[in-house]
Amino acid sequence: MPIKLIAIDIDGTLLTPEKIISERVKETLLKAKEAGIKIVLSTGRPLPGATEYLTALDLTNKGDYAITYNGALVQDTHSGEVLANHTLDINDFYRIEEMSRKVGVHYHTTTQDAMYTSNKDISAYTVREAMLVNMPLKFRTVEEMDESIAISKMMMIDEPAVLDEGIKQLPKEFLDRYTVLRSEPFYLEILNPSASKGQALKSLIDILGLTPDEVMAIGDNENDLDMIQFAGMGVAMGNAVPIVKENATYITDTNADDGVATVIEKFALID
Incomplete structure (x- = not known):
């Protein structure tokens, strides 16, 4: 089944060790978006902490979404509207x-x-x-x-x-x-016990009418684990912690070697 949505962690995954998006990764993600694939940044950061990268990847338009605060919120990146919310009091x-x-x-x-x-x-x-x-x-x-x-x-x-x-x-x-x-x-x-990247990803694909088999999730750390387990294709970065690698469908290159681009080119951008 073709990949229709790719959820991508930011730190340690999207970003290089120097905290930038490499040109190859940027070009690959822009191609994926042009091909009609939803690109969703999934991060422990709040929306303002991800805005720089969302803007660089042209992901601030109507119909673009982000998972923030490790799944506490699912937000429309154009308006900031909260689509799903699991908070503490x-x-x-x-x-x-x-x-x-x-x-x-x-x-x-x-x-x-x-x-x-x-x-x-x-x-x-x-x-x-x-x-x-x-x-x-x-x-x-x-x-x-x-x-x-x-x-x-x-x-x-x-x-x-x-x-x-x-x-x-x-x-x-x-x-x-x-x-x-x-x-x-x-x-x-x-x-909140209902907050995690995996739970947020489920909420988002339910809203969009997608199934887990149409989803790729890419991450490197323990907070990415249930997202990777939930997606039909869960991808661990080459620099991921052992438990993430053990639960992944596929292990790509490290964030220093454009691992995000490698796996998307291989499995999502298929002619």
Whole structure:
């Protein structure tokens, strides 16, 4: 069955190690779009953090979509309209904030519009994330947080060794309550249990009237795993973590060697 939609992770997949889209990958994706294939960027970033790449790939028109916040939102990239939404509320904030203090790691909170931290000794990784995804960063005490807040995701962030120790202390009840993803050695993402890239991809193809057999998903890290498992053709990058490779239909080249272009040329752009 021909591929009609390709979901592509950004960091470690679409982007080279230098954080750019190579010319070959760009040209391949533009050809795929011209051939009528939906190209959907699927990322842990908010929409503003993906806009640069969406624009470069001509993916900001009516009928273009993105999966953001690791599946918490499915959005129309032209209008920003939310088509599917799985968020956290203030009670989740209190629970996750308390757990972060208990296990001794920094954390921050992300909405559609801003990032918030209650850590007075703000983590350098929080600052890094705010700059990376082009979001304003605000300090709020726990008491100052808006009780009506809709949280796209929360993140426990710290030095990898510190985060490793913190994760070991997380109780099973906590892990079972949320979708918990290690997206980087220094990031642990915590989302609504219905939020994941795979769940968001299912919501999107249901809206578009497609089936999993018509979908290719490409990624490199654990937060891409259920998306890769859901798609009819799940593709692991050559630089992917072992568990992603183990669950993939196909392993392509690394992000340094245009792996996204390689697999699309081989399986989607077929004359």
